Amino acid sequence: MEPYPIKLTPHVRTYYFGERLIPEMLGKEGMPDGRVAESWEVSDYREARETVANGPYAGRPFHELVEEFPDEMVGQGWQGPHFPLLLKFLDASHMLPVHLHADDETAREKHGEPHGKSEAWHVLWAAPGASILAGVKDGLSREDLFRAFKDEDFDGVMPRHEVRTGETVYVPGGIIHSFGPGILIAEIQQTSDLGQFVTPTDLYGERLDEETWNANINAALDELKTDYAPGRTPASWSRTGPTTASYAAPARTSPSSAGPWPSRTPSPRTPPLPPALERRGGRGDARVCERLRGARASRVLRAARGAREVRVVPDGAGRRASWPATSRISNGTWSRRCARRGTRTRR
Secondary structure (H helix, E strand, O other): OOOOOOOOOOOOEEEOOOOHHHHHOOOOOOOOOOOOOOEEEEEEOOHHEEEOOOOOOOEEHHHHHOOOOOOHHHHHHHHOOOOOEEEEEEEOOOOOOOOOOOOOHHHHHHOOOOOOOOOEEEEEEEEEEEEEEOOOOOOOOOOHHHHHHHOOHHHHHEEEEEOHHHHHHHHOOOEEEOOOOOOOEEEEOOOOOOOOOOOOOOOOOOOOOHHHHHHHHHHHHHHHHOOOOOEEEEOOOOEEEOOOOOOOOOEEOOOOOOOOOOOOOOOOOOOOOOOOOOOOOOOOOHHHHHHOOOOEEEEEEOOOOOOOOOEEEEOOOOEEEEEOOOEEEHHHHHHHHHHOOOOOOOO
């Protein structure tokens, strides 16, 4: 396989919760007019499978490369129906619907899918006071949750946490969640689009009839997990472990003095923070926007053999940023600082 950073054609979704943060804050080119809620940067998912846009494999479906070069694209001995990770940008200018995704066991047993959808959100930008809802409070019955969801009293049954630019949140399958308004994230997830929703509208803002809404809530309650309360990886961090394609967020990080939110079960897989994206503040901080605007395209790097890491190497003296060579997905956002300092990327 030709070893070069592979650029893919993005897949755009125009859900009600988005506005124009992706093209305007990230400088993404080729986006349609109107709402751009999600830009799927790396996807091998069914109708959203992407095409290679550069280099020797230009014009070929990404899925073909995954099938032809599984060891090189994912890792030695890997087998599966599709590339196991999906990377997207998500604009939560408005609050997302409250929803959950099936875990692996539920996906296999109930939906006949190979796996569910665990995900990690890296907060690229958050307005002051922006927050997420994740998990459910203790001591609530199924009936309590059903009534609260019908009353749209989400804060009455779900913990709310403020988030800041540069933080990362890991949400396993089965954990009910929402976030926004005023948040822009990079999300890395298992390749799946299974979801159960408890809010009264669909993803395009259209009101559901009562029967459909009730059925959706019951379906979500059937898949709900209550034994995990998501925590966060703060913007001050140090990496201590490699990444892998098994889950969206398995690397370990060291907490800052701020500490994580309380959890019923500490996360066995806390997501990594990209090495060159720092928390710098809210909407008025030009340094955040300037760095974010480097993310015009994402790349897939082949699985490395023998190398320990991918490294951003300064032309002269200066700081050096690196991450494990087993990482599969790179994004311009994450090396913007080094690019502005006149560095080059060695792959």
